[in-house]
Amino acid sequence: MEPHLIITDIDGTLAVDHQHVSPDTVTALNLAMDAGHPFFVATGRMYALAKIIAEQVSDRAGVIGANGAVYDFSGQRVHHLLGKEALTQTNNVTSRHGLSAFYFSDDTVYYTQTPPTFVEAALRVFQPDGLTVGVKQVGTLENLLKRADRITNGIVISPRDAEGLRRTQEELAAMDLMHVSASNHDNMELIPRGIDKSTAVRELQAKTGIPASRTIVFGDGMNDIGMMQEAGVSVAMGNAVPAVKKIAAYTTDDNEHDGIAKFLADYLKTE
Template sequence: MDKYLIISDIDGTLAYDHQHVSAKTVAVLQQLLDAGHEFYAATGRMYNLAKVIADQVDDRAEIIASNGAVYDFNGDRVHHLMGEHALTLTEQAAAAQNLPAVYFTDDTVYYTKTPSQSVIDTMMSFASAAANIAVKQVHTLENLLGHVGEITNGIIFSPHDPESLARTMMTLAASNAMHLSASDATNIELIPKHVDKSTAIAELQAKTGIPASRTIVFGDGLNDLGMLKAAGISVAMGNAVPDVAKAARFQTLSNTEDGIAHFLENYFK
C-alpha cells in the first residue's frame, strides 16, 4: 500500500465551529488511519489548543501547531523558537501602534499589554476547558524575554484599527527577523524565520519518506497558502478565501458540509 500524508487546517477546515469535528469526518479519517495512512491537524493554534481538536479525531492523529513552529513525529515534539531579537522587535513595533501582542508556548499564553475585550473574546472563541492552558501577564519586555527559551510564535490583533495593523506589518516585514502571516485581515501571525506550515510538512515528508505526490492538504485561510504548495494534492474548502481557492488544485464542500470527508471518500473509493 502507498501511504499518504493527510494534513488539514483546523479552523474553517477540520472543525465546523472552532470547537468540534463532525462525526462523519471523524469516521472517514479513522478509516484512513486504520488503513495505515497518516493524519496531521495543522494550525496556528498553540499545541494544547490543537490537541483538543486532534484528539476528537483519534489518538493516532498528530499535530502541526503554531503555524509550523511545533510538530509531532514518532512520539517526539519538534520546536522552533522565535528568539530574543524577534520578540524584542515585535514588542517595540506593537507598542509603537498601541496594539497588543500575545505570545505562545505549547501550554501558556504570555502578554505584556492587556488586550481589549474584543481581542480577549476572539481568543476565547478558540479555547476549551479541556485544553489545559495558562494565561500570564508578564508586564515588561525583560520579563517576557525570560521565557525566550519556550516561546514558539505570537499574534498581534487589531480588529478595529486596520491602519495601525498595516503599519506594524510594514515595520516587522522590513526587519526580516521573522516569518509573517495572517489567518484573516484582523491579525498578524508571528512565526520563527524560515518556518511555516509548509516547512513542517517538508520536514515530515523527508522523515516519513512520503512524497508531495502522496500528500493531501486541506485549507481555507491565507496562512494555509504555503502548505497547499507543499502538497501534490491541494484542496480548498468551499468556504476558502479567494486566494486559497485559486491556489488549490481541487475544491471541496465547506467545513460545515463535511468537505474533508466528502473529498477523501471520493479520492480513496
C-alpha cells in the same frame, strides 16, 4: 494503495465552530488512518489548543502547531523558537501602534500589557470548553525575554484598527526577523524566521518517506497556501478565500458540510 500523508488546517477547515469536528469527518479520517494514511492537524494555534482538536479525531492524529513551529513525530516534539530579537521588535512595534501581542509556548499565553476586553474575547474563541490554558501577564519586555526559550510563535489581534495592523505588519516584515502571516483579516501571525506550515510538511514528508505527490492538504486561509503548495493533492474548502481556491488542485464542500470527509471518500477510493 500506497500511504498518503493527510494534513488539514483546523479553523474553517476541520472544525465546524472552532471547537468541534463533525462525526462524519471523524469517521472518514479514522478510516483513512486504518488504511495506513498518517493524519496531522496543522494550525496557527498553540500546541495545547491544537492537540485537543486532534484528539477529537483520534489519539493517533499528529499535531503541527504554531504555524509549523512545533510538531509531533514518532513520539517526539520538535520546536522552533521566535527568539529574543523577534520578541523585542514585536513588543516595540506593537506598543508604538497601540496594539496587543500575545506570545505562545506549548501550553501558556504570555503578554506584556493588559489587552482591550474585545481583543481578549477574540482570542478566547479558540479555547475549547474543558481546557484550561495558562495565561500570564509578564508586564515588561525583560520578563517576556526570560520566556524566550519556550515561545514558539505569537499573534497580534486588531479587530478595530486595520490601519495600525497593516503598518505593524509592514514594519515587522521589513525587519526580516520572523515570518509574518495571517489567518484572518484582523490578525497578524508571528512565526520563527524561515518557518511556516510548509516547512513542517516538508520535514514530515522526509521523515515518513511519503512524497509530495502523495500528500493531501486541506486549507481555507492565506496561511495555508505555503503548505498546500507542498502537496500534490491540495484541496481548498468551499469556504476558502479566493487566493486559496486559485492555487488549489481541487475544491471540496465547506467545513460545515463535511468537505474533508466527502473528498477523502472519493479520492482514496479512486486514486
